[in-house]
Structures are given as C-alpha cells and as structure tokens.
Amino acid sequence: MATTVTSTRPLTKKGFSGGSKGRGSNGNGGPKKNGHDRRFPDFQSSANRYRIGTWVGLASILMMFTALSSAYIVRAASSSDWKPLAMPRILLLSTGLILISSATLEHARRKLKAAATAAYKSWLLLTMLLGLGFVGSQLLAWRQLVSQGVYVASNPHSSFFYLLTAAHGVHLLGGLIALSYLAIRSRVRSDNATAVLRMQAGADAVTLYWHFMDFLWIYLFVLLFFVR
C-alpha cells in the first residue's frame, strides 16, 4: 500500500477531502461522483432490479443443473448398469414447441416496447398456450415411458431422465405463473410512465427467464439423448 499505517493525507487546499485520491488505501477509491441531494430512487433503477434479480436467480438455477449434470456424467462413467433410453419421439414436439414459444414471447416483449398493448396481450397468451403444450408433451413422454415399463428407478439413465425433466418442468411452471402474472397485469390500463416502465421491466425479466428455460431444455435434451 502506498500510504503509511495511519494513511491519512495531510490537508490540502481542497479541504479535508479524504476521498479524492483514486488509489488510496483507506476506502476512498473511485472518482468522486457527488451529485445533488437525492430524495428518491429513480424508477428506471427500481425497474432494473427485476432484470438484475432475474440474472442472479438464473445463476443459481444454472448451478443446480450444473451439479445434476456432473452427477449425470460421473454416474454414467462409474458403472456398467447404465442403459440409455431410446428417445421418446414426442420430445421432438416438446422441443419445437418451446423454441417457438421463445420466439413468440420475444415478439410480445417487442410489441410492449412499441406500446402495442393489444398485440402484446395476444402474443403473451399464445406463448402461454405453447408453454402449456410443452408441459403436456413432456407429460405424454412420461406416459409413453411408463407404458413401456420404464420407471424412475428402472436404471440410472431413466432416473436422470425423470429427474431432469421434472426439475426443468417445475422451473418452467414457475415461468408459466410469471407469464400469467404479466397477462393479468397487462389488463390494467395505465398511462402512468412509472407503471409502463415497470411493466416493461417485468416483461424483460420474464422473457429472459423463459429464454433460459428454452436454452436449458435444449441443453438437457442434448445431454440426455446425444451425449449419453
């Protein structure tokens, strides 16, 4: 450290501006950005916290699936009882549905940015339908496997298949709840600039989450049936 143990600088003409030196050792880093008296957090920043919060939440979801994936890889390599399932064909439908739903939601979000509220609502509803279709398609895949006598405990690959699809499904249901929340909020007509900003931030956050669920499914699909 550049300064002495006590590390206070002698007083300069600027008065006791302890924080003026950029690389000091006593917590005065950074250039000064002193502004005017700030009475409130501005709305842009309070809307931003939904986006930040979503990114942070996605990091933790990513960590959980990373842990499960590493368990998958280790388990596949550690024993001879690993018998990969044949891919249920209906999963291709699931994949198609969730890919399209990402596109429709992105479209809805852009409609909201362009203040086309009616279009926003309809694209939102379409996304929800596609999301429900995805969940239904996943459940059908489970039904098919069950009818073939493949259960959770049948072999390690089936255990991971049920576990990963269920974990993804639960997170996707969270996304569907968030979409319904957006749909309900979109009915409230408001010309208030704050409310509009908030609605956009909410739509941004949910869209981000939904894209992540889309990406996550593609990843799991590849991991489960193409990596083995």
Add this chain to the structure above:
Amino acid sequence: MSVETHEAVHRHPAPTSFIRKYIFSLDHKVIGIQYIILALAAVLVGMTMSVLMRLNLSWPGTSWSILGTLFPTGAPGGIMNPDFYLSLVTMHGTIMVFFVLTTAPQGGFGNYFLPIQIGAEDMAFPVLNMMSFWVTLLGFLVILSAIFVEGNTTIANSALGLWLGGGSGATVGPIGGWTGYAPLSAVGAPAGPGQGAGMNLWIISIAIFCVGSLLGALNFITTLLNMRTRGMTLMRMPLTCWAWFTTAVLALLSFPVLLGAGILLLLDRTVGTSFFVPGGLVFGSSVLTSHTGGSPILWQHLFWFFGHPEVYIAILPGMGATSHILSTFARKPVFGYRAMVFAIFAIGLLGFFVWGHHMFISGMSPYSAMTFSILTLSIGVPSAVKTFNWLGTLWGAKIRFQTPMLFAIGFVSLFVAGGITGLVLGQSSLDLPMHDTYFVLAHFHLVMGVASIFGMFAAIYFWFPKMFGRFLNERLGQLHFWITLVGVYCIFVPMHTMGIVGMPRRYAQFTEYRFLDSLHPLVVFVSIAAIITVLTQLVFYFNLIWSVFKGKRAGANPWEATTLEWITDSPPPHDNFAGVLPVVYRGPYEFAVPGAPNDYLMQTEPDVEGAPVTGVPDNGHNGHKH
C-alpha cells in the same frame, strides 16, 4: 418529483397492525431481528446438545433422569446410548452450521445493516425477504422434529415418524453427522436406527433451508448492485457490505448444488434409485439387492462442493464486522482497504476449488490430492493479508477497549489460532493421520465456529445501540468476553493434543480404548471448561433481554463511527432515513482526519472547497486528534 414526500415512493408503507409490523413484516430491520432471534434459539439448542455430549464423554454411564424422560429410547433410564450420542452429533452440527452460523451473520446482521449502510430504504425484494425468513424458520422446525420422530412413544409426533416410514428404531434422530455421507444416509432404515424418518426429515429440512438461503442471497446481491445511494461507489462501501455481498455470491452458487444433491439423496431413499448406493452392500446378515452401481464418492463431491464455500459463508461476515469495528475503535482507517476487498474476493473464489481437501482419504488420486492441497494452502495468502491488515489497523492506535472491540480482537486471535492448523490439515500427507480425529474438530470449531460467533458477538455489542436505542451493559459484556475467550481456548486447545494422540471423532465414549486412558483428565477438563463457557452465555442472554428495556440510552452515533447507519436515529425509522436518502462523499473509514473538527468524518460530510486550513498535523500518527 423533487417535492414528493418519501412515503409516496417507498414501496411499502409503514405497517400499523401488530402482525404486519412484528410478525409478517416486510421491513428488513424486523426481518433481521427475526433472523437473530431464530439464531439465538437455535444456538441454545445446539449448545445444550454439546453439553450433553461432553457429559457422556467425560462421565460415561452416569444417569441423567431428565434425558430418560425426554428420550426414553435414546437414553433408557437416563443413560445415553451410543446411537443417541451420534444423533446429538448430527443435530448439533446441522443446527449450528445452518441455523446459527449461516442465519445470524448474513440473514440477521446483513439484513438489518446492508441496506442502511449503502443508503437504501429497504431490500430490493421485501416480499422475498420475508419469505426467506419464514422458509428458514420452517426448516428449523423440521430439523427439530427429526430428533423426536423415531422410536419415541411418548411424544405425540411419533405417529408422524411411523407415517414417514421411519419404523421404530432404538434412537431418536439421524446418526450420520452433518455431512450425511452416503451410502448410510441413502439406504434408509437398514443403515441403523435413526436413519429412517429422522434422516428423511433431515434432508427435507436442508432442502428447505437451501431455498430460504437462495431467496436471501438473490435479494442481497440485487440490493447491493441496484440500490446504493448517490455517491456510494463500490469502493466506498464499508467492508461489512463487501463481506455480505461475497457471502451472498457464495450462497447463491453453492446452495443449489446442495439442493441438487439432497434431491438425489431423497430419491435414492424414497423411490429406490441408485445415484449414491452401490450394489451388494451388506447390512448385518442381509445383502441389499435393491440398488446397483451408485457412487458414494459422488455424494462427497457434491456435498463438499457446497460444504467448503459454506464455511466461508459462516466466517466472511465476521471478517467484515471485525474490520469495521477494529477501525472504529482504533480510530484509524482500515489498513489497506483495497487489499481487504480483494482478499475477501480471493477467499470466496478459492473457496470453490478446494472441496477435495475434505476427501483426502476417499481414495482420490494423489495428483488430485496435491492439486487440492496447493489450492487449499494458497487460501493462506489472502487470509494472511487480512490478518496483516487487521494488525496494521491496530498498530500504534489509541484503542478504545470496549466490548465490541474486545470481541473483534478476539475474532482475530481465534481466526489465527484456528487457521494455523488449517496449514496442517490442508496437506494431504499430514491430513491422513489427523483425519477424523479431535484435531480436525478443534481446527474447524476454532476457525469457523467460535471465530464466527465472536464476529457475531462483536457485531451485536456494536450494533445493539442502533437496533434498540440502548447499550448492552458494558460490565456484563466484558465479563462475557473474558470468560468466553479463556473458555473456548480451554475447550479447543487440548483437543488438538487429543487428536495428535489419536482420539477419533464421533465416538460416544472411550472406555474401551485403553490407549486413550491417559487423556481422560483432559477430557474432563474440556467438559468443565465447556460447561462454564456455556453457562456464561446465559449472562449474555440476560444482558440482551435486560438491555432492550433497561440499558443505558444511546444517541444516533454513540461510537463516533462514520458509516451511514450512524446518521439516522437509533433505532432507525421505517424507511431508514426519514424520507431523505443520504448522499455519500467519501470512504467509510475516515478516522484521524487532520484538520477535521472531530477525529472522524461521516461518509455524508461534503468536501469544503477552500476551507481554511488550520493545525495541519504531521500526517496524524497516533490517530487521535482531540
């Protein structure tokens, strides 16, 4: 916009009803106090269990009638059986690590003071904040029930135990320790008494706790990134905020792994998958045929990938509070602020790459062991930076030896004393003979248990005046400090010796191990020291309750500190700053400022351009100007 009143903007108005104000409150300050109360309750349970264990170790075979009444099958006739001892080990560890060391420093003090110290009116997501507390409380209730469900016919919820598939063992709780190693944790009732319903509840409780912690971590990170007040640049944040932030990042990235592992474990137990259970396990005279091919080591990897960051989750807030308090009571800036920030980050980052040092005897390749060993020892570097800077902060200062300062210095002492043995255990070759002995026990209790607790003690003595507007009693505080400090050294220093002699952990008693007979006086000494230390904590509890009502009144800034929590009332109003958010002009530790009217400058004190310069000293050496 500039004339609007603050109440119109604050996201939730001040509550009026008792329930919304004190129970289901959205206010981060109330939630912080709720977390602290939860930790105070949990630590009582955990301490009681440790005393019971000490009683059994030093006076084996004695009948304690109250035990026989409470746990008729665990301690028939009041004499503890070994299974019951093991379930005490498990419950003590789990409750202390999760519900004390993780809740109080972060959920408690972090919740209360992070928003105030960065000049925010509340957390970013108050509803999530409230949920995180109630979810955590639910987890605590579930873990408590784990010790009562099995083999207990006198307590009403034994029916719950049967319903959960526990059967009726001869003990009362899970016996696998807080690490819950597979396969014994994964096969259910065949693994022994207590591993049925009790173990299920243990896993469920941990999973619930993970969810609560994740909600909290999400909130902390978003709040800190998004809600700092004007002028509060990252490098002007108090070190406490850096510590809470890093802790939240660690929690965010490590708890999901534990949650995933817990789900796998629960599936192994309930639906018969084989993630962790290998085939052909023999229990008694029967072979377990329902599982094949799982990997018990996989559980260890997943668990310790969480488990090692967890110890930093426990200690980092204590480091932050210690830096903060040392500076305030030494009346000097923190020595090497930037180095402190980077050291916190380095410790957090390295903490993710050293989990293997818990598994040196798991049969890992010596090359991996060496890698983990080198990474582990490299944590010594940022730790030494921190210690050096703490000493640098104290160097040449006129120290105010009040209780918070005593505990902060105690933290440094314990951190060094406990950390130094980490250099022994971090080397794979030295760890082999020490593994699973009292040496390990002494190491982690000193460095992560007691040191973190001292950080919390320092924090509570320091911030109590802000939280309740009254001081904790100083005389009782000093008494509490000295007996506790001497007590914990008397407890844990002899344990190093026991470990070197070869005394193994988690044994209910050593009556059959003749080579340890000579250690028995030491065992009794440790137990007496433990009982005295635990009783001293009752003084602390009394002090807390008494001072809330009768303590000496404190003003807004009783310690002459500089950070934002001290510019507002004690206790702070609902929105922290009574409607006007502060503006920050300087760093957090401006003590001993030459030429300033006091020997310190608040963070909100603006620069005075061209102010008359009087009495310029020679760079303020003793840090005390008036």
